[in-house]
Amino acid sequence: MAIAAFAVLFNTALAKNLPRVEVFLLVLHVFGLFAIITVLWIMAPRASARDVWFEFTNAGGWNSKGTATMVGLLSPVISTIGYDCAVHMAEEVNNSSSTLPKAILWSFTFNALLGFIIAITLVFTLGNVEEVLASLTGYPFIQIFYNTTKSYTGTNLMTLIVILTLTSSAIAEVATASRQLWSFARDRGIPGYRWVAHISPAYNIPLNAVLVSSLVTSLLSLINIGSYVALNAILALTVVSLLTSYIITISCLVLKRFRGLPLPPSRWSLGPWGLPINVAALCFLAPIYVFSFFPLATPVEAETMNWAIVIYVGVMGFATIYYFVYGHKVYLPPVALVKRDEYRY
Template identity: 25%
Template sequence: MAKMESQAAVAVPPSVDETGLTDSGDIQLLAKMGYKQELRRQYSTVQIFAVAFSIMGLVPSIASTLTFSLPAGPAGMVWGWLIASILIFTVGLAMADMASAMPTAGGLYWWTHHFAGDKYKKVLSFLVGYSNTLGLIGGMCSVDYTLSLMLLACVSIARDGNWSASNGTIYGVYAGLILLHALCGIYTGKIMPKIQTFCIFINIAIIVATVIALPVGKVTRGASLNPGSYVYGHVDNLTTWPTGWSFILSFMAPIWSIGFFDSCVHMSEEALHAAQAVPLGIIWSAGCACVLGFLVLSIIAACMNPDVSATTHSVYGQPMAQIYFDALGKRGALGFMGVLIVIQFLIGLSLIVAASRQVWAFSRDGALPFSNYFRHVSQRVRYQPVRAIGGLVMVCIIFGLLCLINAVAANALFSLFVASNYIAWGTPILCRLIWGKTRFRPGEFYTGLLSRPIATIAVLWLGFGLILSMFPSTGPNPSAENMNYTIVINGFVWIAAMTYYVLFARKWYTGPRITIDGSSSMVDSTSGDDVRAERKRAGES
């Protein structure tokens, strides 16, 4: 892999040295992008990987997305995961190339501004920043809504399926979980890296336990495992789409599950040796999800009820709960669901940490309403963006009110995650392909001659995945309850963001802002008049 070109030293603010926030190498690289060090660097390479791996939470994520893949049968579930996850891995590689060269918390919108043509850099950067921010918010809502359903599913199992939660109960549990995640995210900052390390072990433990316990429990209860021909060759179609398209729609399971490796990017300004830690965190997390997910789904397919519809229409409200119940009985199912709940909680905790860094970075560049308020970093709480976390909580609790309507309304909101993030991921990669041939300077991680072909495949996949995310999963003539509202919700977000930009933000949003004095910076070469204007406002000549 190519090494980073030598760079001129950049002045380091005395305040950073005095607080011991980081080492000079990371400070200088960040300063070349125009930013001073404000957060505390305390995450090792393994812990950066742990953030993304924890947010993916492989087994609970698979449990949450079985409804996307099971309609295609076991073969669609297993092979759909493998095919899509390999393509998603190319996105991780393309992102890792840029993350190594330019590791900053605002990553995606910063890269877009850096690579895009002069006419488009501000508007595209603005769109990507809002898409990424709202995609992360949609992810937070989705994680805690799913966690509330998992908690209430355990209550249903304990009562032998004779109880179901009302919408008000679901929302109450959801709002409580959001608040608890916020408090934990703020006050566990000192031990958060250790929590992330723990997340690796508990996620690996549930994978190993699931892979061993499901087949052993199935056999112990006197049932036989499904043969390999069923696991890898049996195709169902519980939709009204053609069978081939039903198989393609099973890609939505890995699209939903392997969707947060960009969290490594948002932790860039807290990573030790970020030029190496961030890209490795991205590719390790995406690669592990590909391989381990295929293994877990193969075991699930071998142990599930051969009648797929019996699992998809479980009385417990969760297909995975039914699979555990069939193989392990009531106590075993409750035990495993309890562990999944713990992991799902840790997913939400890691996600609110990563999302708050995106909100903080975007506020630092003046793009969000009340940016001066949300860009504040609390030195009393170990250099945490406390106000950004508080803002996220308020938005999530308000958005979560859709839970009070019905599950369809709630799922419409949560569709923000896939489509918005795919726009946010694909735009900087596309900008690099179109305009960035001379602007891209490799970092410590670089895929070399394969870099542009990989980026091309990644853009094509993201475009396809974006379109796929807008299809109704049940068939071409959906009812109001089965309709996919992704285009409505995301269309509103994109139109609203662009309207806000045209009417107001274009007058003051200039892209990444300079927050440090330096002899030169990467933004100088691509921002031109914008940087000079920003420096003039900051009192620089």
């Protein structure tokens, strides 16, 4: 809740200084990562290349290592999605139609490279896997830091870098989530859209949407007090929801391309590579989408069950009922405004 409140502060009273803060956080992100990597390279024990590249552990009790690998993709996939967050700030970005696609591609490429480096570093330096996973801290990466430095001070400093980086990401998450919520409310797509879509003259931002995003975050954090199983189900739902939105959006593009229908005019285009890239993206997303509903281990019990499917069906059911009962009467899709402006001019 404190982190959520901190993020709200930066998105309201300090909103004008957000670009400067983001630059500072980018520097922290890069130099902090290399600081951690350097310590691990110099001080950590080394695993053999054979163990790193050819030894597989099926800790979930699945019938094959392939199934275990696919189920285990849930965590790494989280780091490869969410780059669309920049799109939600489009109406506050100059020259957004060309700036945002470049920002998405550069941020993904840059972070994928850094992510690959840190991943390889960790698997070469993590030491005894069972010991790391059984860490009393509850966080294996902290145990790796301690095993490397043999120092509480060194471990705390390295962990602090991770905490600051995650906290800074919360600032950006609140900004993008509030804008997405605001734009959907502006299109009259959610209950209470008039209040949520209000722009505060004092801050010149969707203050109500920011506060709602913070409130939802705080309420969700309380779930962990009663049941970490329920919280994990909601966190898993985040991945499934994003994958669903990607699949629907890309499928619409593929369908239009196969039908030979024109796509909306744009300043950024993949050209002739558009269709193959779209199809490849769907082939990549589809199996991950299916395995996102799998539990992490077998045999499955109530506490180890992945309850994301239940919440997913409930949310989709509520949204569908709301749309057919009331939403379709007031919802105004952005494409209608675009066509109106084209007709006008």
